Amino acid sequence: MKKIINNPANFVEESIDGLIKSHPDIYTLAKDNNRVVMRANKASNKVGIVTGGGSGHLPVFTGYIGKGFLDACAIGSVFASPSVDQMVSAIKNADNGNGVLCLIGNYGGDVMNFEMACEMVEGEGVKTKKVIIADDIASASEAEKEKRRGIAGMIFVFKVAGAIAETGASLDDVFKTAKEVNNNIRTLGVAVSPCILPEAGKPTFEISDDEIEIGMGIHGEPGIKREKLRPANDLVDDLYKRIIDDFKLTADDNIAVMINSLGATPLEELYIVSKRVNENLSNSKIKNIKTYVGRYATSMEMAGISITTLKLNDNLKKYLLAECKCPFWNN
């Protein structure tokens, strides 16, 4: 295992500490829990936006804290849910009397623990709402959309919810908009090579030198099919068709697109993918108002990509493009 780390048991704490030391104007540690990160300058008089999930996906989840984005995040071990206590801390630290919206990637442990945490804080008078984000079209059919996993599309929900919360909108309004974004996102990925878990010291999955897996999850969950590596354009056309068909995107729809690296896949390859995606969108007369290209939701050094579409209306577009202050989002 060739990682630039110290004791694998300290991997999470040290990376959180480094994040805060690197960007002290953005992030700080919650006083009551050393695996809860919150805004360095706590917002006042707005709905709090909270998330949480396993480590190993930076910038997901913690990275997206900042003005116009998230307020607090509960951080689990690598690929593991944070505890109920951590979530309670994140929610309480994000609350300033206007209620808290929890944005939760659809993973069993995360959902269950957030449900318990919300019940507990409600008992203490903190009003909460939850949106369970489900954008991975490989993980369940359109008919069972709510069973889908949350992957790179989560970031669009964080961004739009964070922007509308910043305007002073009510919990109900922020919740409604976040739900709308969740309904409007579709993501499909392809894994090319695995990452290695720091404590286990072994790869998350095995795959042959000439194989890829379409739809594999960011923790190595099984995808739609394993197949031989093929040219980027063929692969992109396949992913694109599945995404567009799933949501029935049609001519004149406005969308934003995210071309995401799972980690090791370099920008050069992302742009080769983005070229083809943008050509396909042009051919379909779907209007792409903004392309995001980079490492937005990763599995450490896993190689592979995902493509996310977000269908926009004027309202969502305004909040997507609103300025924010976060090291991982370029305005």
Place this chain on the structure above:
Amino acid sequence: MKKIINNPANFVEESIDGLIKSHPDIYTLAKDNNRVVMRANKASNKVGIVTGGGSGHLPVFTGYIGKGFLDACAIGSVFASPSVDQMVSAIKNADNGNGVLCLIGNYGGDVMNFEMACEMVEGEGVKTKKVIIADDIASASEAEKEKRRGIAGMIFVFKVAGAIAETGASLDDVFKTAKEVNNNIRTLGVAVSPCILPEAGKPTFEISDDEIEIGMGIHGEPGIKREKLRPANDLVDDLYKRIIDDFKLTADDNIAVMINSLGATPLEELYIVSKRVNENLSNSKIKNIKTYVGRYATSMEMAGISITTLKLNDNLKKYLLAECKCPFWNN
């Protein structure tokens, strides 16, 4: 070779095309050369800032075009110098009568071709100056600093020169400031695993499963020493001491720091490195005014990191922090 690409022969053109299609508000192709990228909105009445170099290092070089950054870039094949013709095109396209500053990473072909290109355009009345960037302390001694290679520190030169040019400063003044930044940067890297050249289909170097190479160049050039992988803190302390000693940084100096991934090394590891670097700086009472963490200068999917320090005065600090418009720089 497991890359998401089409015909390897089209790797460079397709990635450039994708860059432009993804960010049409920032980048455009020069009309006279399909491997020269320039600002989508050409600046007027300012010194032009030009660079150029091999592909495979995104965001270096082309990515750093934008308002307050570079004006044009000549793009070579993977790890190969652009031609004199391309450089002539980049310089002419960046010129608007105020002269052009060429910022050149210190590699034989790049330097030689830029020298010829400058001579050619001077004959046509375009005034030019050159700064040859040399920040890699592994590649030559302090006494022979001008022989050092240009690596991640190049980006600090691009940023500061781009910002001062944007104010309407003269070619002489922009040149002087860029030279000052070049004198004030020090970088040292460590390679952990190689990348694969798309056309050759084989790794740039070979290294055992438990080895790393300190000071290896971004094209696999030999470093200072090959050694067994050791804990991140030990490794960082070694790199840190070499950098601080080389430039004789002392208490109360103001600096900026860049913790750069060569590609595959994930953010979690970069932050573990950044934690230790920032702790060392604190102990040395050196004042770090800003930490940049991410993929700034890469070798595609190579794993490894580099650490860059830039010594600042008030003037350099102002230009480093000045706003710019570039997808790869977060203001």
